[in-house]
Amino acid sequence: MKITFPHMGGVYIPLKTLFEELQVEVVIPPFNNDEMKGLGCKHSPEYSCLPFKLILGNVLHSLERGADTVIMLGGSGPCRFGYFGHLLNMIARDLGYRFTFICLEPSTLHGDIRDFIKKVGCGYRTFLRALMLGWKKLEAVDGLQKKYWTCLPYSRDKEKSQTVLRNAVDQIAACRSVPEIKSAAAAGSNALDSLRQATDSLPRVAVVGDIYTLNEPYSNQNIEWLLAEQGIEPCRSIYTSGWVKNSLLPWNKKAYYCRAKAFAKGYLEDCIGGFALDTVYHAVSSAETGFDGIVHVFPVTCMPEIVSRQVLEKISLEKKIPIMSLALDEHMERTGVETRVEAFAELLHGKKHNVNQNL
Amino acid sequence: MKIGIPRTLTYYAYKPLWETFFQDLGCEIVVSEKTSKGILDKGVEFAVNDACIPIKLFHGHVHNIGNRADFIFVPRLINLTGEKTVTYCPKFLGLTDMVRASMPDLPPLLDFRIDLREKWKARRREYERLGCLLGMSPGRIGHAFRSAKRALRSYRRRLSHGNDPERAVAELREHTGIPSLPSRPITLAVVGYPYLLYDDFVNAGLMTKLYNMGIRILTPEMVPERQLLIKAKGLPKDLFWTFSNQVVRSAIYYIDDSRVDGIIHVTAFGCGPDSMVGKLIELEAKQRGVPYVLISLDEHTGEAGILTRLEAFVDMLRYRRGEL
Incomplete structure (x- = not known):
């Protein structure tokens, strides 16, 4: 069995660990690039969102490289994500690929995992141990990323910070046990800290939106990097590990949604699927906790985020916080995003230093 | 009040x-x-x-x-x-x-x-x-x-008897002098959401144009409820949207239906659910060899553009039948 899965930021690290611990061969597609995008766009429906196109590109590329099993997460809507797996299965079969398709649906999760374990031929204990190791890695990588983005705007040599982060992530990815992961993460964190320079505090911006666009730098034109280059501290609202903790674990789920709904009251009264409620929640909470601005990223034609985008305009007016919305698709050019980020950064710096009260 | x-x-x-x-x-x-x-x-x-x-x-x-x-x-x-x-x-x-x-x-x-x-x-x-x-x-x-x-x-x-919401088809035919249907009319399944099919402004008069061309139109509402549920079993997973489920299921019903010459899928530009719906119908129609056309509507949709596409599609169907 040669298993493959699509990319979403650093998710490949825990998944690779999980499958390798179970002695399953893994085919990881290259990081998202123009080739993946081209491949995905060629075969996906015109109005599907950029995440679907990239995911399809990843899967087709891996199938071409000899993968024979595709694993995907399902969902129960009403965001389109829950149907991605089935649609890409149909598209790939229509193109003539033959493979096993495993879709982890929330309703049949236990059965799916049981079948998978049976197929792989490992015990439950091995599986759980591998899962735990993967989870720890995901947490460590996300923690490091968080640290990285708070340090990056303050570091003079940004390229060096990037190299430090990459090395640390690679180290974590190579770990075989939990203590190793912890020490690798701590070392990486210290290295990042040492590059930080003491200056005046910079404007902070919350980056909100759907989980894929937030966590996959290729799909958001590396917006955080662009912000950091302009001397703005980006703060990503949803990390994959945080999402798993808040929205997947049944004992946290209810409290999280109650909190989100309380914040979103008056703006978005219902959970309308996807990450709309999360977006509105994070926008309101960051407006109330002293952030200087909000950047909203989402794929073109994303249904929930279009609603939240319209609602964000009201939040912007009522909470008096500048919001920049970026709808991203395969035609987005880097220069266009850069120009908008520069203009936005100028506005925030101006506001912070009271250069122009009218801004 | x-x-x-x-x-x-x-x-x-x-x-x-x-x-x-x-x-x-x-x-x-x-x-x-x-x-x-x-x-x-x-x-x-x-x-x-x-x-x-x-x-x-x-x-x-x-x-x-x-x-x-x-x-x-x-x-x-x-x-x-x-x-x-x-x-x-x-x-x-x-x-x-x-x-x-x-x-x-x-x-x-x-x-x-x-x-x-x-x-x-x-x-x-x-x-x-x-x-x-x-x-x-x-x-x-x-x-x-x-x-x-x-x-x-x-x-x-x-x-379900084929009357559109605003006026009955028969009434339409009487008042506007639309020619009665030929003995073996081209039958098209026009699938799409009710707010696109029945709003003459948005679809640039698509339905009226089809009536004028002497075509029998079948809509998703004409499929019996029970048939829709039967067709749902053919899909790997139900879609998450009520209207989309109706469209996909009725499209599959019509693809299986031997009376139907072709499928027209009417969609709005940038419609999220329809990106999935459209592909599902397209793949299904391709497998069964049923002609399929997608007409996408937006703020700039013009009558002439729609008419050209409809005429080309209908001509193709006539050619398939050997009438041309």
Whole structure:
């Protein structure tokens, strides 16, 4: 069995660990690039969102490289994500690929995992141990990323910070046990800290939106990097590990949604699927906790985020916080995003230093 | 008391239900005017530019009745079928919030939310709550609710016999002098959402054009409910959206139907669910060798463009039959 899965930021690290611990061969597609995008766009429906196109590109590329099993997460809507797996299965079969398709649906999760374990031929204990190791890695990588983005705007040599982060992530990815992961993460964190320079505090911006666009730098034109280059501290609202903790674990789920709904009251009264409620929640909470601005990223034609985008305009007016919305698709050019980020950064710096009260 | 109902989106599917309900309660109903350029322009002004044309139109329709009604009815329909994972498009679910966020000077919106998954008899309770909001007695509300349900049933029956919501097909044929159908007419299944198929402005007169060409039209509403449920089993997983499920299932029904010469899928530019629906229908039609065309509508859709595409498609079907 040669298993493959699509990319979403650093998710490949825990998944690779999980499958390798179970002695399953893994085919990881290259990081998202123009080739993946081209491949995905060629075969996906015109109005599907950029995440679907990239995911399809990843899967087709891996199938071409000899993968024979595709694993995907399902969902129960009403965001389109829950149907991605089935649609890409149909598209790939229509193109003539033959493979096993495993879709982890929330309703049949236990059965799916049981079948998978049976197929792989490992015990439950091995599986759980591998899962735990993967989870720890995901947490460590996300923690490091968080640290990285708070340090990056303050570091003079940004390229060096990037190299430090990459090395640390690679180290974590190579770990075989939990203590190793912890020490690798701590070392990486210290290295990042040492590059930080003491200056005046910079404007902070919350980056909100759907989980894929937030966590996959290729799909958001590396917006955080662009912000950091302009001397703005980006703060990503949803990390994959945080999402798993808040929205997947049944004992946290209810409290999280109650909190989100309380914040979103008056703006978005219902959970309308996807990450709309999360977006509105994070926008309101960051407006109330002293952030200087909000950047909203989402794929073109994303249904929930279009609603939240319209609602964000009201939040912007009522909470008096500048919001920049970026709808991203395969035609987005880097220069266009850069120009908008520069203009936005100028506005925030101006506001912070009271250069122009009218801004 | 005047209740404003926007003439778009769910209006075409549930109009007699709400109209009868409010009329029985003694309210006056103000339905927005038929879609026009002015309404569209207003919609574009108020709605966020990433939204699809039906959502923009909805804003336009709400604006249209804004100064003529005491209350505006913007229902938040979440689940009306009882199927566990089926709701409506997220944009429908957030419609109330969208309207509230972008249109400040409106009469109060009637708060109305139905989710049949939550509790038993949620529908009835919600109508009772709505009636109480308007200050009606329980007996009167119950009566209005029952007659509204009856009205919806007979409306659905009429739809399933091929009458479009605004006027019966036969009536259309009499008044506008459309030639009667030839003995073996080309039969096309026109699948799409009710707010696209039955709004003559948005679809640039697509249905009328097809009638004029002497084509028999089959719509999703004409497929018996039971058949839809049978066809649902052929899909790997149900879609999450009520209208989309209807479209996909009826399209598959028509693909299997030997009377049908071709499928026209009408969609709105940038429609999220339709990117999935369209591909599913396309793959299915390709497998069975049934001609399929996708017509996508947006703010700039012109009559000539639609007509050319329809004519080309119909000519191709005639050629297939050996009539050309």
